[in-house]
Amino acid sequence: MxxxxxxxxxxxxxxxxxxxxxxxxxxxxxxxxxxxxxxxxxxxxxxxxxxxxxxxxxxxxxxxxxxxxxxxxxxxxxxxxxxxxxxxxxxxxxxxxxxxxxxxxxxxxxxxxxxxxxxxxxxxxxxxxxxxxxxxxxxxxxxxxxxxxxxxxxxxxxxxxxxxxxxxxxxxxxxxxxxxxxxxxxxxxxxxxxxxxxxxxxxxxxxxxDAAERLENLITQFQQARVAAKTGTTHSFQNINLEVGRDLTQAAGDIVEGRGEIPAASRGVGSSATFNNTGVRVGGSVKQAGGSVYTGAEPRTGSDSSTPD
Incomplete structure (x- = not known):
């Protein structure tokens, strides 16, 4: 030991x-x-x-x-x-x-x-x-x-x-x-x-x-990747030759848009993902995550970000 x-x-x-x-x-x-x-x-x-x-x-x-x-x-x-x-x-x-x-x-x-x-x-x-x-x-x-x-x-x-x-x-x-x-x-x-x-x-x-929101997403993905490793939940996105005129958003977990705090139910999703983007053309932005994607959600800070049991 x-x-x-x-x-x-x-x-x-x-x-x-x-x-x-x-x-x-x-x-x-x-x-x-x-x-x-x-x-x-x-x-x-x-x-x-x-x-x-x-x-x-x-x-x-x-x-x-x-x-x-x-x-x-x-x-x-x-x-x-x-x-x-x-x-x-x-x-x-x-x-x-x-x-x-x-x-x-x-x-x-x-x-x-x-x-x-x-x-x-x-x-x-x-x-x-x-x-x-x-x-x-x-x-x-x-x-x-x-x-x-x-x-x-x-x-x-x-x-x-x-x-x-x-x-x-x-x-x-x-x-x-x-x-x-x-x-x-x-x-x-x-x-x-x-x-x-x-x-x-x-x-x-x-x-x-300027990366507070990106950091929050990454923290969530780290946590979800650990859960996914234990549960074996994996999603595969095959986007071969896909054409999207606007934004492309894909996630194995939840997709949360708009302002406001990230919902607690979204924090424990155990999943991971792989993305095949061969030949993909996108007119807007691309957001892909093995966990959840939070667009415009308020970053979690301090005690309200990690509520104890």
Missing amino acids: PTDIQNRRTIYGVLLAGASALSGDATLMATAGALGVNWASEGLVRFWEARLTLLPVPGTPVTRAATRAIKRAVSTLKDAYRKKHGPGVDLKAFELVRDCADSAVEAAQSLDSPMTPVAAEDALSGALAQLLHGHDAQAVAFLQRALSGEVARAFRQELTADTEAWQSFHGWLIERVAMQVGALSGTLERFQEVHERLGHHQQSLEALE
């Missing part, structure tokens, strides 16, 4: 990897969007897997931002849990997880082995269960379900507020993209154009600042 420090290292490492991957994806998709190019997250799957094997270097502004993001996320979730269950509820599990942000930072430069996003989330859940053994079971389940998404939200906020952290992350992201140029250029439309724009520090920062 892993030791306490190994569990802390896994928790910190997976949270940093997941937050980095999600913020990187959101930045890439928003950068492409600024050029009128619509990238579906499925096109970045190989990029996810590559980035989940190597983390930003400990002791840099970006890892310090990740430490702050973990602490902020845990505090947000702790407040939500206390609000739900009352002031006398046991919150020791939250304090232990918060401590992971400090105690494991120097030990978590890389994960032990290559991981898909789903495998990383499973590793996080297992490490949390072992670290928090004997603590309030409801609190543990809540953290397993909500922690990675809340850390991703907090990490994006830290990056947009800290110039040094953003510079550090931007350099790391450019390196990761360079490592995957061959794979990405063959699958993503106008990749070279997007890659060039991504290299501009201020333009890519503005893309991240």
Whole structure:
């Protein structure tokens, strides 16, 4: 069985990897969007897997931002849990997880082995269960379900507020993209154009600042992909030689349009999808997701985004 420090290292490492991957994806998709190019997250799957094997270097502004993001996320979730269950509820599990942000930072430069996003989330859940053994079971389940998404939200906020952290992350992201140029250029439309724009520090920062809704969709898709891996629910869209005069929107989960909060019933859909877009011509925008698509929905933040049981 892993030791306490190994569990802390896994928790910190997976949270940093997941937050980095999600913020990187959101930045890439928003950068492409600024050029009128619509990238579906499925096109970045190989990029996810590559980035989940190597983390930003400990002791840099970006890892310090990740430490702050973990602490902020845990505090947000702790407040939500206390609000739900009352002031006398046991919150020791939250304090232990918060401590992971400090105690494991120097030990978590890389994960032990290559991981898909789903495998990383499973590793996080297992490490949390072992670290928090004997603590309030409801609190543990809540953290397993909500922690990675809340850390991703907090990490994006830290990056947009800290110039040094953003510079550090931007350099790391450019390196990761360079490592995957061959794979990405063959699958993503106008990749070279997007890659060039991504290299501009201020333009890519503005893309991240504008990517809140994209990040919410990505968080939802990560969560749904994990459920889908357990249930085996997969949908295939064969769009060969399809012509669409306006927008094309396809999702294995729900399609929610208009303003307002994302409905709770849509958050737990367990599904995934593959898209064959050979010869597709679309007059408007393209939105395709293995989970659900939220068009114009208010991003979820804080306690109302991760309601505890």
